[in-house]
């Protein structure tokens with residue numbers, strides 16, 4: 001009964017997380033678009049930044065943005081915050097269910113760093129908190145006055161952290177950790193900066209004072225960061241389904257590439273919505289970035305510390321492959337797995353004999369030969385030579 005219950009907790013948490021993320025990203029994209037499409041018109045009321053006309057669902061909308069605040073506070077003011085909070089809470093819950101509860105399989109790789117589950121969990125939570133503190137300090141430092149310099153420093157911080165995470169966690173754990181770290185920065189921007197600043201603005205108005213325009217500027221800067229982080233975060237969240245992304249040697253460089261690709265695509269839309277033209281070159285950058293990531297993934301799995309590269313064998317016999325799979329994979333990938341805590345064959349993949357192994361040839365190569373996604377945490381200690389054999393095997397040979 002217990003595995004069934006956990007499976008459903010997992011499914012429902014993921015469903016909720018995807019829904020809240022759609023709501024958050026949707027409202028965020030909407031406001032970024034709205035902000036960019038505001039136009040100054042002659043005769044606009046004093047203190048306004050511009051207005052925009054929109055048509056949707058059979059009606060016309062006329063939106064006006066006030067630079068600091070309107071002269072009078074409206075009675076019914078809509079706040080946007082629960083989309084963000086609910087996304088973070090459901091995401092963190094899902095991370096606990098999958099990556100903390102299953103830390104020994106999904107977060108830890110004994111060849112990368114020998115950690116006990118509690119140590120890996122502490123490192124993960126600690127990195128989330130530290131990441132936010134470092135980023136927040138950076139924004140509030142003199143660097144924060146120059147958007148371009150801040151972006152460059154933020155990029156270096158994220159890529160360096162990605163490298164560090166791949167030295168602590170499994171590839172899959174490290175990539176998810178980076179997604180969670182950026183998402184935490186985004187949600188904390190809303191929770192600890194944007195909403196408090198908006199509260200201060202409203203409170204000042206209720207006291208009959210003019211709110212400090214710096215509060216709005218600061219919030220706008222964080223909102224801009226959230227905008228540019230959105231696409232890379234979504235990529236990192238789905239990356240765990242792609243062994244070539246999470247579990248090859250240069251996975252941390254892919255974080256850098258995805259940051260550049262995501263930001264350049266956002267730049268295209270930001271520029272288009274602002275009526276500043278369509279910078280088509282950004283799609284060239286995006287394509288080049290993804291091609292570079294694909295090329296990097298062809299370098300294969302990272303080596304265990306102190307290990308040397310195994311030469312790809314030119315001839316591989318099926319007997320060799322079968323031996324490796326039966327000794328390194330079948331304890332979990334069997335009709336009745338013998339691995340404790342795994343009740344049914346993971347993802348329905350049963351690798352218990354020649355026919356099954358041949359049927360899953362491509363997946364076996366991707367998961368265990370060309371990357372080190374399987375076995376999880378390299379728990380059955382497959383060697384680099386064995387991986388090389390799986391990588392060189394092309395499944396359809398009759399040998």
Ligand code: HEC
Pocket residue numbers: 105241325328329330331332333339342346347349360363364367368374375376379380382
């Ligand atoms: C300790 C148990 C264990 C061992 C050993 C193991 N796996 Fe897995 N495998 C899993 C789990 C758990 C999943 C599901 C992962 C997930 O939910 O993302 C999985 C998933 C897979 C999948 C499906 C991936 C997908 O996303 O559809 C393949 C293919 C696979 N393993 C191949 C292998 C191969 C090849 C080996 C041996 C080299 C191996 N596994 C060894 C536990 C194991």
